[in-house]
Amino acid sequence: MGGSPSCEPPRPEPLLPNPWREVEFSDDAYMKLQEEIKNHQPHPKASTTNILISGNVGSGKSSFLNSVLSELRREELNGRVQNIQAVRPGAQTSVTQHLRCHKFTEKIKIFDTAGFELEKTENAMKILKIIDGEVAEGSKFDDILKTKSSMEGDKIHCVVLVISIHNAENLALIRFYKEFIGMLTVTGVPCQLLVTCVDELFEKTEDLKSLYRRRDIKQKIEMLAKEMRISMCNVLVVSNYFEGEKINQIKGTLLLEAFAQMLMAAKPFQERM
Numbered sequence: 620m621g622g623s624p625s626c627e628p629p630r631p632e633p634l635l636p637n638p639w640r641e642v643e644f645s646d647d648a649y650m651k652l653q654e655e656i657k658n659h660q661p662h663p664k665a666s667t668t669n670i671l672i673s674g675n676v677g678s679g680k681s682s683f684l685n686s687v688l689s690e691l692r693r694e695e696l697n698g699r700v701q702n703i704q705a706v707r708p709g710a711q712t713s714v715t716q717h718l719r720c721h722k723f724t725e726k727i728k729i730f731d732t733a734g735f736e737l738e739k740t741e742n743a744m745k746i747l748k749i750i751d752g753e754v755a756e757g758s759k760f761d762d763i764l765k766t767k768s769s770m771e772g773d774k775i776h777c778v779v780l781v782i783s784i785h786n787a788e789n790l791a792l793i794r795f796y797k798e799f800i801g802m803l804t805v806t807g808v809p810c811q812l813l814v815t816c817v818d819e820l821f822e823k824t825e826d827l828k829s830l831y832r833r834r835d836i837k838q839k840i841e842m843l844a845k846e847m848r849i850s851m852c853n854v855l856v857v858s859n860y861f862e863g864e865k866i867n868q869i870k871g872t873l874l875l876e877a878f879a880q881m882l883m884a885a886k887p888f889q890e891r892m
């Protein structure tokens with residue numbers, strides 16, 4: 620009987636009975652998220668909410684900015700995804716070479732950074748300098764450690780660390796992120812982990828509605844969170860758009876939900892400033 624299929628352990632259901640995060644995909648919920656972000660007000664101690672996006676080369680940092688910006692400007696862009704900068708799939712060095720600030724609304728600034736290159740702690744050190752407001756927008760990443768601090772920059776209120784789901788088992792990268800999070804903890808700036816590329820684990824965009832019920836994805840993310848010592852409530856999951864893609868409400872809801880949580884994470888820090 621040993622090899623008979625009836626003795627094999629039952630395969631786990633791919634879907635959990637309940638999602639580990641409640642996301643509503645209705646028109647109403649989507650519009651509410653749009654309004655919440657467009658009406659966002661920082662804590663009175665800060666004039667704008669400043670979010671810095673970091674992570675390894677090609678993790679989807681710039682794509683996330685493109686995607687959220689395309690959602691917020693959907694009417695003027697006619698529902699097409701715009702491109703902030705050209706992207707090269709599979710690049711080894713960062714496409715983004717300067718510290719770039721994107722003003723999403725009058726009250727929200729997002730800073731895009733050059734990607735970490737593994738084994739080089741330099742870029743992580745540069746990010747720490749940026750966080751303190753010591754680096755002005757437009758600075759070339761290569762020069763940040765060489766030049767004197769300008770103190771012209773904005774203070775950062777939340778750091779988003781981006782990782783592709785395909786790197787969920789990349790131990791060297793995870794160790795690097797963990798060390799970076801350790802350095803961030805010292806600064807007191809809140810950190811959110813943003814997991815991208817989940818669309819590649821689904822057949823259809825429509826299926827992304829069950830993202831938070833997929834057992835395999837939850838397991839990968841739990842492992843990541845545990846290794847990086849980050850709480851599951853600080854992990855966000857999205858599928859970014861490609862340039863020229865038409866925006867759709869399912870991806871849009873996940874993107875806006877993640878972005879709204881980043882804004883929320885910044886507030887307690889602004890209050891403590």
Ligand SMILES: Nc1nc2c(ncn2[C@@H]2O[C@H](COP(=O)(O)OP(=O)(O)OP(=O)(O)O)[C@@H](O)[C@H]2O)c(=O)[nH]1
Nearest residue numbers: 676677678679680681682706713714715734816859
């Ligand atoms: N399928 C899929 N592809 C993605 C996603 N996010 C990014 N990509 C692709 O990954 C590649 C790199 O994306 P970028 O946004 O340029 O990555 P980056 O982190 O800004 O990279 P650097 O600036 O070079 O550090 C591009 O080809 C994107 O189209 C995603 O959520 N899903």
Ligand SMILES: [Mg+2]
Nearest residue numbers: 680681714715
């Ligand atoms: Mg980039």
